[in-house]
Amino acid sequence: MEIQFKDVSYIYQENTPFAHKALENISFMVDSGSFVAVIGHTGSGKSTLIQHLNGLSLPSRGEITIGDFRLSADGKPKNIRDLRRKVGVVFQYPEHQLFEETVAKDIAFGPKNFGVTQEEIDHRIEKLLPAVGLPEEILERSPFDLSGGQKRRVAIAGVLAMAPQVLVLDEPTAGLDPRGQREMMDMFYQLHQEQNLTTVLVTHSMEDALAYADKIIILNKGQKYMEGPPLEVFKQADKLQKVQLGIPEVIHFLNQYNERFGTSLNYQYQSMRELAEEIKKQLEVGSHE
Amino acid sequence: MNNALIIGQYVPGNSLIHRLDPRTKITVVFFFVIIVFFANNVSSYSLLTAFSVLCVLISRVPLQFILKGLLPVWFLIIFTFILHLIITNEGNLLVNWGFIKIYSGGVIQGFAISLRFFLLILTTSLLTLTTTPIEITDAMEEMLHPLKKIKFPVHELALMMSISLRFIPTLMQETDKISRAQAARGVDFRTGPVKDRVMAVIPLLVPLFVSAFKRAEDLAMAMEARGYQGGEGRSKLRELHVGAKDILVLIGFLLMLVALFFLRQ
Numbered sequence: 019m020e021i022q023f024k025d026v027s028y029i030y031q032e033n034t035p036f037a038h039k040a041l042e043n044i045s046f047m048v049d050s051g052s053f054v055a056v057i058g059h060t061g062s063g064k065s066t067l068i069q070h071l072n073g074l075s076l077p078s079r080g081e082i083t084i085g086d087f088r089l090s091a092d093g094k095p096k097n098i099r100d101l102r103r104k105v106g107v108v109f110q111y112p113e114h115q116l117f118e119e120t121v122a123k124d125i126a127f128g129p130k131n132f133g134v135t136q137e138e139i140d141h142r143i144e145k146l147l148p149a150v151g152l153p154e155e156i157l158e159r160s161p162f163d164l165s166g167g168q169k170r171r172v173a174i175a176g177v178l179a180m181a182p183q184v185l186v187l188d189e190p191t192a193g194l195d196p197r198g199q200r201e202m203m204d205m206f207y208q209l210h211q212e213q214n215l216t217t218v219l220v221t222h223s224m225e226d227a228l229a230y231a232d233k234i235i236i237l238n239k240g241q242k243y244m245e246g247p248p249l250e251v252f253k254q255a256d257k258l259q260k261v262q263l264g265i266p267e268v269i270h271f272l273n274q275y276n277e278r279f280g281t282s283l284n285y286q287y288q289s290m291r292e293l294a295e296e297i298k299k300q301l302e303v304g305s306h307e
Numbered sequence: 308m309n310n311a312l313i314i315g316q317y318v319p320g321n322s323l324i325h326r327l328d329p330r331t332k333i334t335v336v337f338f339f340v341i342i343v344f345f346a347n348n349v350s351s352y353s354l355l356t357a358f359s360v361l362c363v364l365i366s367r368v369p370l371q372f373i374l375k376g377l378l379p380v381w382f383l384i385i386f387t388f389i390l391h392l393i394i395t396n397e398g399n400l401l402v403n404w405g406f407i408k409i410y411s412g413g414v415i416q417g418f419a420i421s422l423r424f425f426l427l428i429l430t431t432s433l434l435t436l437t438t439t440p441i442e443i444t445d446a447m448e449e450m451l452h453p454l455k456k457i458k459f460p461v462h463e464l465a466l467m468m469s470i471s472l473r474f475i476p477t478l479m480q481e482t483d484k485i486s487r488a489q490a491a492r493g494v495d496f497r498t499g500p501v502k503d504r505v506m507a508v509i510p511l512l513v514p515l516f517v518s519a520f521k522r523a524e525d526l527a528m529a530m531e532a533r534g535y536q537g538g539e540g541r542s543k544l545r546e547l548h549v550g551a552k553d554i555l556v557l558i559g560f561l562l563m564l565v566a567l568f569f570l571r572q
Contacts, residue, residue: 131493
């Protein structure tokens with residue numbers, strides 16, 4: 019589903035001494051089936067932004083279109099439940115939302131709310147478990163007995179079981195070890211491609227944004243600071259530096275390398291090995307001259 | 308989220324009322340709550356109203372904000388008014404609709420009681436609006452200090468109070484977060500039959516309790532790790548001081564008390 023923000027502003031506790039502008043005149047477009055990374059510091063409005071994607075918050079000004087759904091300040095559309103079924107949101111630390119007696123029941127909770135039959139749910143769970151990397155035995159255990167990483171996988175399975183068309187991820191790898199982080203991101207990317215999902219990823223990691231996103235949106239103090247394909251955004255290291263954001267290590271390395279040796283190697287999603295080969299080749303050519 | 312109710316909320320500021328010693332404020336509010344019940348004629352009521360309105364004006368908390376925040380309480384005030392209007396049968400008969408008879412005494416009584424009620428809520432919420440919860444507990448601890456002589460656990464009580472106050476916003480935030488997460492999974496807290504709405508609370512309460520217990524454990528652990536062992540010999544980061552302005556305010560309040568007793572019949 020296509021997502022479009024048009025001059026969206028959101029004000030917390032409007033008309034009180036605590037009023038606070040969380041989003042200001044944000045406009046952008048997410049194509050159907052694309053992978054978008056939203057980057058920004060704590061308090062830049064990322065989390066507020068994603069709450070607008072399934073109508074948990076409605077914009078104070080402006081308008082949002084998601085597929086056929088229209089959200090504006092005029093109040094909730096009647097079919098908000100349909101919207102929530104189609105937009106699956108994995109919140110930060112999703113394991114905090116587990117509550118059922120068994121893992122199977124917890125995963126089934128979402129789809130059941132949207133009226134999916136038990137038969138269909140079982141079918142979905144069967145397909146989901148290997149995708150999120152959980153063993154089948156786990157289904158009858160209490161979610162509270164699992165390890166942190168497993169809990170998170172269960173919670174994520176609970177969102178995926180709703181079979182959403184848009185997947186919204188709010189720092190899904192926070193608090194996991196490096197290996198767990200990579201596994202989880204690879205899992206999301208695979209799901210994104212296999213099920214042709216539209217994915218919105220909120221992250222702190224420039225590496226993840228570079229590796230997976232088709233487009234990056236950078237937020238700063240509630241405003242859109244930059245927008246574009248990862249390679250273009252990361253070309254503007256100075257502009258990012260201004261808001262205390264870095265660039266991925268590979269690009270940083272290449273920039274320094276180019277500066278030092280007066281070369282012009284470009285990052286085009288090469289693997290480490292390919293990059294090393296390129297550098298080697300260049301150095302060999304250089305030494306022959 | 309729950310910005311409808313402002314009782315217990317603190318509005319930062321730097322007015323005279325904000326800067327008063329919390330003990331002064333608690334004392335004044337405590338006695339004000341009592342003397343409200345002594346008012347019995349127009350002049351004594353106007354004196355008390357003038358006093359509370361003056362406090363609100365000095366505190367510089369927007370009046371509109373307070374009135375809007377007390378919206379849920381308005382219902383009670385109006386209810387009290389109507390109740391008195393109907394059940395009192397003194398004075399002249401004003402309206403007679405057969406089963407409902409309204410007497411002039413009822414109108415006066417209704418006004419007086421609702422005003423009393425309103426003043427009570429206005430001043431007590433002004434206390435919490437201008438005093439941080441921490442200040443209130445500190446003041447309570449100080450004021451209850453004499454009870455230590457009879458082995459009353461004053462420090463522990465104050466600690467419990469400040470911890471619970473401290474965790475109200477945290478738990479509110481947590482509730483908010485979890486309810487959003489469950490709403491995203493299709494839980495509907497607002498519409499549908501009552502039975503469904505009651506059931507919808509379970510996915511909210513279970514995770515909330517789990518996290519509250521976990522927080523409590525973590526906190527206990529952190530306190531022990533830092534060598535906490537009760538109030539014995541513990542010094543304070545924030546000392547409370549009674550200054551000139553506190554004494555002035557207390558004298559002013561006392562004068563008002565005297566005036567009140569002359570004004571009432």
